[in-house]
Amino acid sequence: ETGVTQTPRHLVMGMTNKKSLKCEQHLGHNAMYWYKQSAKKPLELMFVYSLEERVENNSVPSRFSPECPNSSHLFLHLHTLQPEDSALYLCASSQAGTLGYTFGSGTRLTVV
């Protein structure tokens, strides 16, 4: 374990479903991130939270909705997704000033 825990590890959902991805970090970091990893594409930054405030929203469709209730937890709420949203969703955390990320193992999402 890296200190960043993501649940669930795998998720299959229909296009009309609503589901949430959860990320928890036990490292005392003050920034958290959601990245999307698709086959044959670079890692895509989706959202950044610093001290529980969203500081980056990288033109992500509104069917993805992040929530950061405290510095240890980050959620990604999903609704009415499309098959092209199928990917590995990675959560990461960092401490301001150190810049290096600690990633979780990801949630493998399949939209059917």
Place this chain on the structure above:
Amino acid sequence: GENVEQHPSTLSVQEGDSAVIKCTYSDSASNYFPWYKQELGKGPQLIIDIRSNVGEKKDQRIAVTLNKTAKHFSLHITETQPEDSAVYFCAVSNTGGFKTIFGAGTRLFVKA
């Protein structure tokens, strides 16, 4: 915005040989250059990083070199072992922001 190119996309070496992965970037304001290793079923893991005021950094069999003038940096792995087989990502960011841009990745195969 920042653009990061990474080469090669696939690299196959014999155990004991060296492996070199190269990245170029476009934004001269970038000043932090980490490398991540991603094994199957796991998230990326930070393995080494370098800041813009340093030209080279070593950690056992891994080294990173940076040429700020030419805007390129490289990862060198010596005496490769089968457990080095993974996908390696370069990344670029700067200490003023939260946005890290990743290269597309290099899949390294080390043949025993």
